[in-house]
Amino acid sequence: MNYQTPRGTYDILPEEIAAWHEMEEKIHTIAKKYHYQEMRTPYFESTGVFARENDSSDMVNKEMYSFMSGEESYTLRPEGTAGIIRAFDQHKLYGQELPAKLYYMGAMFRHERPQKGRQRQFTQFGVENIGAKQPEVDAECIALGIDIVKALGIQSVKVCLNTLGDDASRSAYKEALRAYFEPHLDCLCGDCHRRIKQNPLRILDCKVDHEQPIMADAPKLHDYLNEESKAYFQKVCDALDALKIPYEIDERLVRGLDYYTHTVFEVISTREDSGAQATIFGGGRYDHLVDYFGGPDLSGIGFAIGLERLLQLSKDDGYVYQESGNCDVYVIGLGEVGSASLAIANELRDAGFTVEANYLPRSLKSQFKSADRVKAKYIVIIGEDELKQGTINVKNTETKEQVTIPMDALVGYIKG
RNA sequence: GCGGUUGUGGUGAAGUUGGUUAACACACUGGAUUGUGGCUCCAGCAUUCGUGGGUUCGAGUCCCAUCAAUCGCCCCA
Numbered sequence: 481m482n483y484q485t486p487r488g489t490y491d492i493l494p495e496e497i498a499a500w501h502e503m504e505e506k507i508h509t510i511a512k513k514y515h516y517q518e519m520r521t522p523y524f525e526s527t528g529v530f531a532r533e534n535d536s537s538d539m540v541n542k543e544m545y546s547f548m549s550g551e552e553s554y555t556l557r558p559e560g561t562a563g564i565i566r567a568f569d570q571h572k573l574y575g576q577e578l579p580a581k582l583y584y585m586g587a588m589f590r591h592e593r594p595q596k597g598r599q600r601q602f603t604q605f606g607v608e609n610i611g612a613k614q615p616e617v618d619a620e621c622i623a624l625g626i627d628i629v630k631a632l633g634i635q636s637v638k639v640c641l642n643t644l645g646d647d648a649s650r651s652a653y654k655e656a657l658r659a660y661f662e663p664h665l666d667c668l669c670g671d672c673h674r675r676i677k678q679n680p681l682r683i684l685d686c687k688v689d690h691e692q693p694i695m696a697d698a699p700k701l702h703d704y705l706n707e708e709s710k711a712y713f714q715k716v717c718d719a720l721d722a723l724k725i726p727y728e729i730d731e732r733l734v735r736g737l738d739y740y741t742h743t744v745f746e747v748i749s750t751r752e753d754s755g756a757q758a759t760i761f762g763g764g765r766y767d768h769l770v771d772y773f774g775g776p777d778l779s780g781i782g783f784a785i786g787l788e789r790l791l792q793l794s795k796d797d798g799y800v801y802q803e804s805g806n807c808d809v810y811v812i813g814l815g816e817v818g819s820a821s822l823a824i825a826n827e828l829r830d831a832g833f834t835v836e837a838n839y840l841p842r843s844l845k846s847q848f849k850s851a852d853r854v855k856a857k858y859i860v861i862i863g864e865d866e867l868k869q870g871t872i873n874v875k876n877t878e879t880k881e882q883v884t885i886p887m888d889a890l891v892g893y894i895k896g
Numbered sequence: 897g898c899g900g901u902u903g904u905g906g907u908g909a910a911g912u913u914g915g916u917u918a919a920c921a922c923a924c925u926g927g928a929u930u931g932u933g934g935c936u937c938c939a940g941c942a943u944u945c946g947u948g949g950g951u952u953c954g955a956g957u958c959c960c961a962u963c964a965a966u967c968g969c970c971c972c973a
Contacts, residue, residue, distance in 0.1 A: 603973090
């Protein structure tokens with residue numbers, strides 16, 4: 481039978497894996513610099529962890545991979561935050577020092593129509609800072625993401641920033657939006673008819689009705705922010721200024737998940753060819769997730785980066801990743817010397833080198849070609865004659881210099 | 897979930913109004929040189945054109961379905 485990867489999934493082949501390792505390592509390093517610690521949660525959770533009450537997001541309502549196991553419904557995680565907060569509460573991590581600074585890296589699953597920069601199984605790195613509702617934390621969080629983007633050579637980015645305000649501000653604004661749009665229902669698309677009931681904020685984000693004249697005069701969120709919310713947002717902006725991180729305030733930015741409060745942000749690629757993968761990372765503050773899962777009344781903030789997009793955009797911007805599969809030393813064997821080749825290879829491996837040894841009955845010529853392919857720096861040649869004499873030939877592939885030395889001097893010679 | 901485009905070997909691809917042996921290039925394998933590579937030359941490498949049906953004397957070429965890729969919408973990372 482011929483099987484292939486399910487729609488929206490993909491294989492990472494050996495030739496690409498070095499780039500992934502390099503990117504992942506850089507991310508781990510930066511997360512550590514900000515003193516975040518990795519946490520790993522299951523790839524599936526009880527469906528209720530993601531499908532919370534009154535959630536109107538597309539992700540929860542039509543993009544989840546859910547399945548029954550016995551009486552319980554489970555769902556492949558479509559995002560990272562919910563699982564982290566569930567675990568934070570389950571293990572009562574709020575009993576330890578706050579804020580908790582956690583990060584995760586791994587696969588997420590959403591049933592969407594795939595296209596460039598959008599898969600059904602994709603990889604996210606994300607951070608969650610829980611228990612410190614301070615504007616500096618919001619700015620630091622964005623700075624961490626920017627560091628990652630910069631470390632991978634991505635230049636053309638833009639930070640979009642907005643605030644949704646606190647509960648009081650937001651519910652006042654939602655009522656104002658409903659009151660404004662109700663008389664104009666016939667001007668809005670079908671999705672927006674649903675949104676006006678569930679989450680009128682999303683109407684502003686609608687691409688279909690974007691051009692409608694009524695949008696221009698819609699109530700402005702920022703007119704409904706109370707002093708406290710305004711002051712908080714101003715301090716976030718000040719903190720970003722202090723970090724010299726440029727940003728644009730986008731009042732229409734509301735994000736796709738319903739749990740956000742106060743600060744929300746999105747970092748997008750400004751490359752024209754980025755298409756559907758324009759958003760590199762996005763996130764925001766959430767005031768009620770920790771208590772939703774049974775913990776205390778703590779606020780958190782976090783973001784998630786799509787690693788497939790990050791990798792692609794970094795390549796597009798000219799970042800060069802290490803090649804996969806190259807060797808330091810290639811051991812060529814001539815005649816019946818297989819076990820001697822193996823012993824030599826392992827001696828070199830013990831000394832820390834990456835070594836390939838040929839055991840195939842191939843011609844000398846083809847073994848040299850093979851050594852070229854793995855870009856070996858040294859080629860070691862052992863034949864039956866050398867075996868008898870206890871010597872070995874070593875060729876430097878850059879200088880083309882070849883020497884014959886005693887076998888026990890090999891490691892020392894290659895170490896230089 | 898909706899709409900457009902595409903689908904020939906490991907890769908890039910030719911394939912004429914359907915006509916019967918599926919170009920060419922690169923890569924790969926072997927040889928020329930049975931112990932020294934990256935050049936050259938020679939040879940080999942798709943019983944088959946994403947898959948399944950249909951039309952036809954005859955289909956890679958036409959029709960339908962299906963799967964996949966890709967782009968746009970929606971949404972998001």
